[in-house]
Amino acid sequence: MADFQRVMDHAVAVARKAGEVVREALSDDRKVMTKSSAVDLVTQTDQKVEQLIIQSVKEKFPKHRFIGEESVAAGEACILTDDPTWIIDPIDGTTNFVHAFPFVAISIGFSINKQVEVGVIYSCLEDKMFTARRGKGAFCNGEPLQVSDQTDIHQAIICTEFGSNRDPEVVDKMFCSLRNILSLPVQGVRGAGTAAINMCLVASGCVEAYYEIGVHVWDFAAGSLMVTEAGGVLMDVDGGELDLMSRRIIAANSRTIAERLVKEIAPFRLPRDDAPPQKQ
Ligand SMILES: O=P(O)(O)OC[C@@]1(O)O[C@H](CO)[C@@H](O)[C@@H]1O
Numbered sequence: 001m002a003d004f005q006r007v008m009d010h011a012v013a014v015a016r017k018a019g020e021v022v023r024e025a026l027s028d029d030r031k032v033m034t035k036s037s038a039v040d041l042v043t044q045t046d047q048k049v050e051q052l053i054i055q056s057v058k059e060k061f062p063k064h065r066f067i068g069e070e071s072v073a074a075g076e077a078c079i080l081t082d083d084p085t086w087i088i089d090p091i092d093g094t095t096n097f098v099h100a101f102p103f104v105a106i107s108i109g110f111s112i113n114k115q116v117e118v119g120v121i122y123s124c125l126e127d128k129m130f131t132a133r134r135g136k137g138a139f140c141n142g143e144p145l146q147v148s149d150q151t152d153i154h155q156a157i158i159c160t161e162f163g164s165n166r167d168p169e170v171v172d173k174m175f176c177s178l179r180n181i182l183s184l185p186v187q188g189v190r191g192a193g194t195a196a197i198n199m200c201l202v203a204s205g206c207v208e209a210y211y212e213i214g215v216h217v218w219d220f221a222a223g224s225l226m227v228t229e230a231g232g233v234l235m236d237v238d239g240g241e242l243d244l245m246s247r248r249i250i251a252a253n254s255r256t257i258a259e260r261l262v263k264e265i266a267p268f269r270l271p272r273d274d275a276p277p278q279k280q
């Protein structure tokens, strides 16, 4: 049985160190590369930070497994087992990082038996360390977090992201959902450019919900625990149970708001994170 406090302490320490690397890199020129599309960006800093985190964990927890965004991009399988697993997005908000748009997070989730037990999200340009352990609450820089108590969708702010998929059919579906939600009306729609920080905004009570189709498990693993430990709920965009590998999520302050969003979201499916690699 892993010592969850020891895991949390290490995740916080390495996230803070990674944040220093990211802040220093902001003053260098950032060599930008692309992955799945011309707007799916990655930099050497993403790769350097992921290796920094993974190597540091291997020294302390040699039997633990990893799902890292850039390791998966380099061809490693994205398979979640019952084993102790670190689910890492070294920079959530790479496009923001490239543009020096001030929402950039290091997101570290830790799961056992496919259940997230520890979540750490460091918003490194704001110097906000978000932490959560299952059953022990969610915090920002040590202050407890509580979701909003607003259950009227017409008085809500909703977060979403449009990701890097520019397939016209996918864009149409995303805009259909956005139009439905905006026209309710809701008071606002926002996107920080990072799922992790969007979910911290839900946990902090600043917005009522975040939804997305296209998100990856490394984007939201840590954030999922932040939201539930702050009193929020998680579900699939069709109202079913959240499936960590499905690339679909609603994270909300309440079932009322979440179920209202289900009625407005045009659902579609994308290849799962654990789908076998597509033959070229
Ligand atoms: O690639 P990155 O910077 O780690 O992810 C950035 C991001 O905005 O793209 C995803 C898809 O929209 C979002 O869920 C995620 O937070």
Ligand SMILES: [Mg+2]
Pocket: 089, 091, 092, 093, 195, 218, 219
């Ligand atoms: Mg990400």
Ligand SMILES: [Mg+2]
Pocket: 046, 069, 089, 090, 091, 092, 093, 094
């Ligand atoms: Mg990333």
